[in-house]
Amino acid sequence: MLCLHFGNHILYENADLDHTADVQLHSWGDDLKEAFEQVGMAMFGYMTELDTVEIKEKHEIEAQSEDLDGLLFRFLDELLFLFSAEDFIIPKKLIITNFNTETFYIKCSCYGETFDLSKHPQGTEVKAITYSAMQIVQNPNPNQNQNKVDIFVIIDI
Amino acid sequence: MVIRTYDQELEYIERLTDYSFRIKKGFQPNMKVEGVFYVNKHLEPLMFEELRNSCRSDGIGGFLPGMKQIANVAALDGIVGKSVGLPDIHSGYGFAIGNMAAFDMNNPLSIVSPGGVGFDINCGVRLLRTNLMEKDVKPVQEQLAQSLFDHIPVGVGSKGIIPMNARDLEEALEMGMDWSLREGYVWAEDKEHCEEYGRMLNADPSKVSLRAKKRGLPQLGTLGAGNHYAEIQVVDEIYDKWAASKMGIEETGQVCIMIHSGSRGFGHQVATDALVEMEKAMKRDKIETNDRQLACARIQSPEGQNYLKAMAAAANFAWVNRSSMTFLTRQAFAKQFNTTPDDLDMHVIYDVSHNIAKIENHVIDGKEMKLLVHRKGSTRAFPPHHPLIPVDYQLTGQPVLVGGTMGTCSYILTGTEKALSETFGSTCHGAGRALSRAKSRRNIDYMDILEQMKTKDIAIRVASPKLVMEEAPESYKNVTDVVDTCHKAGISKNCVKLRPIAVIKG
DSSP states (O other): OEEEEESSSOOOOOSSOOOSSOEEEEEEESSHHHHHHHHHHHHHHHHSOGGGOOOOEEEEEEEEOSSHHHHHHHHHHHHHHHHHSTTOEEEEEEEEEEEETTTTEEEEEEEEEEOOTTTSOOOOOOOEEOOTTOEEEEOSSOOTTOOSEEEEEEEEO | OOOOOHHHHHTTEEEEETTEEEEOTTSSTTOSSEEEEEOOTTTHHHHHHHHHHHHHSOSOSSOOOHHHHHHHHTTSTTEEEEEEEEEEEEOOSSSOEEEEEEEETTOTTOEEOGGGTOSSTTOEEEEEEEEEEHHHHGGGHHHHHHHHHHHSOOSTTOOOOSOOOHHHHHHHHHHTHHHHHHTTSSOHHHHHTBGGGGOOTTOOGGGSOHHHHHHHGGGTTOOOSTTOEEEEEEEEEESOHHHHHHTTOOSTTEEEEEEEEOOHHHHHHHHHHHHHHHHHHHHHTTOOOSSTTOOOEETTSHHHHHHHHHHHHHHHHHHHHHHHHHHHHHHHHHHHHTSOTTTTTOOEEEEEESEEEEEEEEEETTEEEEEEEEEESOEEOOOTTOTTSOGGGTTTOOEEEEOOOTTSOEEEEEOOHHHHHHSSSEEOOSOOBOSOHHHHHHHOOHHHHHHHHHHTTOEEEESOGGGGGGGSGGGBOOHHHHHHHHHHHTSSEEEEEEEEEEEEEO
16 A cells, blocks of 8 residues: 655655555644645645645635544545546645534635646546545644654545 | 454365365355355465455554455345455455455345445446558557547546537436437447447436536546556457457457546546445445445435446446547547548447446346346456347357556457356456555656566557556556466456557556
């Protein structure tokens, strides 16, 4: 399994989890908000080289679900849709402006531009988000080797 | 869940023949039927290694080994006969890729599972023939590869060039290849050589989300990325001269074109939407499965019916998609050789679906039953005289198209009686991954792969060259082992071997 790790935009692969199918995204952050934003960027990092993306416009997305896993799924599905259908936006930066962990609602501002084949190198295509082995790990009091929040998601490519 | 050692697990696996193993009930809980899988001596260690590794791991990681997945499918409500693993099996989302299973339509408990079809609904392979020979194409090999690459939109973020608006899409979803024919993109006889004649009649676009349609619209007539490709191939070897001639393949060196693609973002979204819907239906109808990824619904429930109608629309999308690329391929060849596709005899030999669920009649223990047959990474392989195969192939059996991996061979097989009786008329679909994408990236350099192609004199055009190592032949099982296993086991018969001279990829 290929793992894209997105903490502070560091991209590397993890040798521990190997599987023949698909790609696992791993992100982390100081809170859920940051880890969610980062896992979104990890997905886009697989589609193109994010260094080539400029911030030219802003798009808002919303996601709502019944639990936290469901919210993560819906959030990524919204982001995938933002890229895959009319206006074809590739974001460079995500800022979650509203994260309600009681009603499981997210509002997120996506800053980027329209995907342009003459400007953005083609990575690969993400077919779908999956619930497979989805993990949202929260450590309120982590030791120095731990993150406060870790997220693992497998995407189908 | 019972934790067993590898040796304990092996007690449930029994050799049936030189090319098949039985998975006994009890290997996983609630198995209603047994499992079976087909391997030869090269593929066998891969299967067992996967099981051994899973016994060692501490439960981290998303996927179960193929054998466990076959057994979990055997535990689904309404399954009949057995859960079948084909030689190219590798583990996937719920169902393994290379797994087929059939469910009794007359049992009210029977289920349909989007995981048993896959995200890429009606992903399949189409083969076109030409009357060109290798010597005609070799001098313009590079130009032709470039021309195909220029004609067919490939890779992430590419858009279709066939003019389409929302209303056209609705019609295409309902009509499948009849739409392509009406719009002038295909020939009438192309339809004859497609499963279902390129149109599933139960398609209902009103059961498809707006989201799926919005993802689908810009992508109609695009190849995609990942393992999808268009290849110019030449006939390398003919094993069954008579059957090959029925397909219009007369001699080695003849040039063909293979297109491997599916229903693009449209199908992916239909599958995603159905999985979310079915999670709720499973709670309501108290459907229990061994693996949470095996989301399913009763065939007769609203969710089950809606999925089948939306899946059929996605299947139609895929046929229109492959038909649009057929049109573009014919244009590219006609321009290059300054003639018409007609004069180049560019007929569709056949078009197979290897991610699909279909309603078919099969004889089980001497009794005819109406079944919902799921084939995920598995190709239908009906024998001679079967009513569902076209008149041209009534005597040979259905052509089965098996795509290899970048730079390796592909095969045409034919369906057999034994497939009908052993595997519900199903055989393999391709090579099947052996290495993870991560391992491929770590161990293989993309420059080496491009160099390898050059050495083999294969022209290559790739949208994302840095990802070619993920699709390198080393990352896959050997397709020759896969088709040989099917041939030896009798579930399909070798007919033609094709080798690529140009590859176009996402």
